[in-house]
Amino acid sequence: MTSSKHNKGHKGSSMLEVLVATALVALFSLFLIEGGVYLQRETHLATQRVQVLAHMENQLEKARVKALTGTDLESHWPAASLPFSLTVLHSDTVSSQGVKGRQIMLSASWSDPWGEQQQLSIKTWVVFNK
Numbered sequence: 001m002t003s004s005k006h007n008k009g010h011k012g013s014s015m016l017e018v019l020v021a022t023a024l025v026a027l028f029s030l031f032l033i034e035g036g037v038y039l040q041r042e043t044h045l046a047t048q049r050v051q052v053l054a055h056m057e058n059q060l061e062k063a064r065v066k067a068l069t070g071t072d073l074e075s076h077w078p079a080a081s082l083p084f085s086l087t088v089l090h091s092d093t094v095s096s097q098g099v100k101g102r103q104i105m106l107s108a109s110w111s112d113p114w115g116e117q118q119q120l121s122i123k124t125w126v127v128f129n130k
Contacts, residue, residue: 045112052084052120056106060124063088067102067126084110101127 066072067090090104105123112118 041114045118048110048112048118049120052108052110053122056086056108056120056122059086059088060104060106060122063090063104063106064124064126067104084108095125099127101125 107121
């Protein structure tokens with residue numbers, strides 16, 4: 001008799017409890033999926049930036065060699081179609097301490113896969129000892 005009394009008092013989960021639990025699991029799953037998509041997007045953007053930066057550093061070295069030796073390495077450098085635009089600016093200047101040199105600045109811009117414009121710039125100074 002005691003067991004039948006115990007079973008009578010406990011009817012199980014109501015339909016409302018099941019619906020609430022299902023909604024919570026679905027919401028938690030949605031947050032996990034969105035977090036995964038966000039991480040994937042940021043990883044892809046970081047990969048793009050590393051590739052652009054590596055190319056920019058190569059171009060910067062090429063500009064340094066040309067500034068120091070007057071030799072253009074274009075014939076030794078394979079031409080590649082780039083998924084970004086690259087601008088190289090240089091100017092011969094004299095520093096505030098009277099040191100003559102050339103400032104070289106590279107800027108790259110590209111559209112990421114989500115259509116947002118990205119930009120990266122680096123610059124250096126080459127000193128002439130003449």
